[in-house]
Amino acid sequence: MVKAAVLGAAGGIGQPLALLLKTDPAIKELRLFDVVPVVKGVAQDISHVDTPAVTSGHVKSDDGEGLKAALTGCDIVVIPAGVPRKPGMTRDDLFNINAGIVRDLAQGIAQHCPKAFVLIISNPVNSTVPIAAEVFKAAGVFDPKRLFGVTTLDVVRSSTMSAQAIDKPNSADEFTIPVIGGHSGHTIIPLLSQSKPALPSSLFEDKEKLAALVKRIQFGGDEVVEAKAGGGSATLSMAYAGFRFAQQVISAAFNGKKGVIAPSYVYVADNKEITQSIGKDIAFFSVPVELGPSGVEKLHPLGDISPYEKELLSACLEELPGSITKGVQFIQQPKL
Numbered sequence: 001m002v003k004a005a006v007l008g009a010a011g012g013i014g015q016p017l018a019l020l021l022k023t024d025p026a027i028k029e030l031r032l033f034d035v036v037p038v039v040k041g042v043a044q045d046i047s048h049v050d051t052p053a054v055t056s057g058h059v060k061s062d063d064g065e066g067l068k069a070a071l072t073g074c075d076i077v078v079i080p081a082g083v084p085r086k087p088g089m090t091r092d093d094l095f096n097i098n099a100g101i102v103r104d105l106a107q108g109i110a111q112h113c114p115k116a117f118v119l120i121i122s123n124p125v126n127s128t129v130p131i132a133a134e135v136f137k138a139a140g141v142f143d144p145k146r147l148f149g150v151t152t153l154d155v156v157r158s159s160t161m162s163a164q165a166i167d168k169p170n171s172a173d174e175f176t177i178p179v180i181g182g183h184s185g186h187t188i189i190p191l192l193s194q195s196k197p198a199l200p201s202s203l204f205e206d207k208e209k210l211a212a213l214v215k216r217i218q219f220g221g222d223e224v225v226e227a228k229a230g231g232g233s234a235t236l237s238m239a240y241a242g243f244r245f246a247q248q249v250i251s252a253a254f255n256g257k258k259g260v261i262a263p264s265y266v267y268v269a270d271n272k273e274i275t276q277s278i279g280k281d282i283a284f285f286s287v288p289v290e291l292g293p294s295g296v297e298k299l300h301p302l303g304d305i306s307p308y309e310k311e312l313l314s315a316c317l318e319e320l321p322g323s324i325t326k327g328v329q330f331i332q333q334p335k336l
């Protein structure tokens with residue numbers, strides 16, 4: 001019996017994500033938490049769907065009881081709480097607000113469901129995941145196998161945008177492309193050379209077309225932010241992606257499914273094989289993760305990457321360590 005919680009469940013991602021989670025028969029309890037009271041109505045609405053999950057809504061309260069009720073005994077917690085971008089902003093511009101939100105929610109998890117799988121969607125993911133890790137470390141409950149930054153939207157975009165680039169727009173679901181690095185601009189590295197099935201060699205021969213495709217995947221979030229023109233960032237495609245990753249975790253952890261591999265931004269610092277394949281001692285990085293009963297079962301190294309992908313990796317490594325340090329310092333050296 002899987003108990004799941006969505007923190008930030010009344011938001012643009014939270015509502016459709018909660019609806020999708022309600023359709024997963026493996027979930028028997030679905031707890032929706034937010035700072036805004038309408039989350040109770042969202043839970044009431046979703047509770048009428050004729051699937052097994054018993055759904056409840058919980059509002060943030062000064063005494064912490066709302067969060068406690070949402071989290072106690074939870075097996076998996078998905079966090080899309082926080083503010084989204086507006087045009088002209090970077091994900092890092094969200095740090096000042098979202099860092100504190102993720103810190104407080106992680107403290108609640110450490111207290112009420114320290115063994116839960118934690119899936120962080122709130123941006124900037126490159127920093128919010130290290131923040132959660134530091135909170136868990138301080139509370140003595142950090143388990144690197146259970147903490148995930150959700151980068152599935154980059155994977156989803158890679159398939160869709162690659163299919164479009166090769167003029168096969170109806171084939172988006174045919175391509176599986178690992179995406180490594182982080183979740184922001186140049187830190188996002190789609191390994192198109194490792195696509196299964198392989199993308200046509202003509203794409204790799206046309207350097208301009210290849211670079212345009214990579215850029216489109218890296219900055220796919222901007223396309224949505226600009227199109228929504230101040231109305232937020234990706235919500236529906238993110239709900240789809242978040243649900244897909246949550247289902248992958250649930251199927252491997254609770255339903256005994258084997259061979260489930262999905263890229264995710266995870267703690268890699270203790271894994272020499274991985275840091276060697278990245279070429280840098282780095283604490284967090286998105287790599288293909290084999291999922292299992294304890295969460296991360298095995299991290300997969302980067303494998304063969306093309307010279308162009310090596311350049312992308314160098315650019316990623318210029319930016320990502322700073323974002324990780326920023327998150328770590330937010331917890332270790334709080335401003336007075």
Ligand SMILES: NC(=O)c1ccc[n+]([C@@H]2O[C@H](COP(=O)([O-])OP(=O)(O)OC[C@H]3O[C@@H](n4cnc5c(N)ncnc54)[C@H](O)[C@@H]3O)[C@@H](O)[C@H]2O)c1
Nearest residue numbers: 008010011012013034035081082083084121122123153238
């Ligand atoms: N990882 C990704 O690929 C990805 C993709 C899209 C969006 N995001 C990020 O997800 C976050 C949410 O985006 P959105 O479009 O759903 O925003 P939104 O504003 O529509 O919803 C956010 C929700 O979080 C709630 N919230 C705020 N503080 C909270 C707290 N302390 N506890 C619980 N709930 C709280 C708000 O009330 C709101 O309902 C943003 O940071 C956005 O950048 C990440």
Ligand SMILES: O=C(O)C[C@H](O)C(=O)O
Nearest residue numbers: 085123220221222233234
């Ligand atoms: O672009 C954003 O700010 C939201 C999200 O990270 C995305 O990739 O769509």
